[in-house]
Amino acid sequence: MSDRATDLATEALVAHRNLLFTVAYEMLGSAADAEDVLQETWLRWVEVDVEQVRDQRAYLVRITTRQALNRLRTMSRRKEAYVGPWLPEPLLTAPDVAEDAELAESVSMAMMLVLETLSPTERAVFVLREAFDVSYEEIAAAVDKSPAAVRQIAHRARRHVDARRPREVVSPSQTRAVLESFRRALSTGDVQGLLAVLAPGAVLVSDGGGIKQAAPRPIVSADKVARFIIGGAGKKGAALTSDPTVVNGNPALVLRLDGEIDGVLAIRVEDGRITGLYYVRNPEKLSRVESETALTLR
Secondary structure, three states, rough: HHHHHHHHHHHHHHHHHHHHHHHHHHHHHHHHHHHHHHHHHHHHHOOHHHHHOOOHHHEEEEEEEHHHHHHHHHHHHHHHOOOOOOOOOOOOOOOHHHHHHHHHHEEEEEHHHHHHHOHHHHHHHHHHHOOOOHHHHHHHHHHOOOHHHHHHHHHHHHHHHHHOOOOOOHHHHHHHEEEHHHHHHHHOHHHHHHHHHHEEEEEEEEEEEOOOOOOOOOOEEEHHHHHHHHHHHOOOOOOOOEEEEEEEOEEEEEEEEOEEEEEEEEEEEEEOOEEEEEEEEOOOHHHHHHHHHHHOOO
16 A cells, blocks of 8 residues: 555544544444454555545444444353443543533433443444434445444444433533532431432442452342442442543542542433433443543643
């Protein structure tokens, strides 16, 4: 490949990198795997005569989708052997992402878990169509289906997701207010304060990956969730601090013990109260957050 061709390929990939990464992340729920997919996309893209490609964005999305589908099928086998509940890798996002309600919902922890219930092809079709408004024709080329088949898959996936997604889109300011009340109660060990912000049927899912201690199954009910949180914080014998941040397009907390990251907590808010808590403690899923938050603290 000539230097000029390499430069053109690089320029095109850089121009669409954010889009391609987000497509891969929404399909996989793992930033590390999404980065690997982008590397695989690049290796295939440099073999293409870029100047002969009419729509570079569509072509790159096609490559990325195919590579993500291959990886997604491999990951499904890894998840079967995963210790305890599996949560997506937390992705730090810019505050302005939270202001875009549709984008924030598409990458939220709650939505990413809903996407886990789709088949690989359904997930690819749903992500491309609903999150990025890719045409049925382009999606068909990416997933090796006919446009008619893709329309049927999209309809089935949309119906499946709609039955499981949060009932309402909550504004960032509402979520921040609820999260701040939760944070205050956590910092003072106030069980009643936690109960005030937790919905009666609140569910906490924690992911330690078999490396860090975590609840082996989801914890259900406000009382059990509150006591688990307060009890866990008290047992650690270390100074617990929480720093507000934006994860997966939504307000969240980075929790630290004696200054070291213990985990990332994301929440789902409905009717002004927390219905879902997603606590990622697996260190393998926190390296990206740790490095990026370390940069902001310098």
